[in-house]
Amino acid sequence: MTHNKTPDQQLVINIAEQTLTVYQQHAETARYTISTARNGIGSQQDSGCTPLGKHIIEMKIGGSEPMSAVFVGRVPTGEIYDEELGTRHPNRDWILSRILWLSGLEEGSNKGSNSQGGCDTYDRYIYIHGTPDTEPMGIPLSHGCVRMRNEDIVELFEQVEEGMPVTIVPN
Numbered sequence: 001m002t003h004n005k006t007p008d009q010q011l012v013i014n015i016a017e018q019t020l021t022v023y024q025q026h027a028e029t030a031r032y033t034i035s036t037a038r039n040g041i042g043s044q045q046d047s048g049c050t051p052l053g054k055h056i057i058e059m060k061i062g063g064s065e066p067m068s069a070v071f072v073g074r075v076p077t078g079e080i081y082d083e084e085l086g087t088r089h090p091n092r093d094w095i096l097s098r099i100l101w102l103s104g105l106e107e108g109s110n111k112g113s114n115s116q117g118g119c120d121t122y123d124r125y126i127y128i129h130g131t132p133d134t135e136p137m138g139i140p141l142s143h144g145c146v147r148m149r150n151e152d153i154v155e156l157f158e159q160v161e162e163g164m165p166v167t168i169v170p171n
Contacts, residue, residue, distance in 0.1 A: 009022075009024050009025075009164060010022075010164065010165040010166065010167065011160070011164065011165070011166040011167070012168075013034065013036070013050075013128075013169070014169055014171060015050060015052075015169065015170050016171035018033060018034055018035060018138045018139065019031055019032065019033060019034060020034045020128070020146065022159060022160075030155075032149070032152045032156065033137040033149075034128075034137060034146050034148050035131070035136065035137050035140060035141045035142050035146070036050040036145075036146055036147075037050040037140055037143065037144045038140050038141050038142065039143075040140065043104070043110045043119040043121065045117055045120075047144070048143050049144055050145075050146065051104060051110040051124070051126060052168050052170060053104060053109050053110045053167070054105045054106055054166075055102045055103060055104050055105060055110065055121055055167070056102070056103055056105060056162075056163055057100050057101070057161070057162050057163065057164045057166060058103035059099075060100055060101075060160070060162055061098070061100075062076065062098045062099055062157075063098065063157060065097065065098070067097055067151070067154060068081040068082070068097055068130070069081075070085070070095070070096060071095040071099060072095070074099060081094060081096050081132055086132055086134065093142075094131055094132050094135075095127065095129045095131075096129065096130035096131060096132065096150055097129070097130030097154055098129065098130055098154055098157040100127060100128040100129070101122065102122065102126050102128065103122040104119075104121035104122065126145055127145045127146070128145070128148060128153065128156070129145055129146070129147065129148070129153060130147075130148055130149070130150040130153040130154070131147040131148065131150075133149065135147060137149060
């Protein structure tokens, strides 16, 4: 399978608006409310921040899993998230349904390292992924990833390809 690297389809994540917008030939085709990092914008390892700039979808994970499937280390656990499971594990950072693993394209900004150390989006495990429906959208609450409603990430997953451009902008 070849990656579709044509710029006629891309995702734009807007931190200020807490939105993810799908563009097809420069026309908006879908918009989702998301949740980015509680710690704000940044690309350093262990910062808990969402990185800015040009990225691609490096890997799509979980396409055959059921809605609300639980992932740990990008591997489905066999669990399906529900309120009872959430109550039993109140401190887990839930990664549900689908994972779009991002990779930065800008050396020293969101790829590789810089004077402050590692700043690599891929090595930081920054994903677009599903989260429990109890988690609010539209406000920054994640640990660096881009959280989406499970229905939304499943829908988005079907629209995107590995290699597709993703730009994360502050506003």
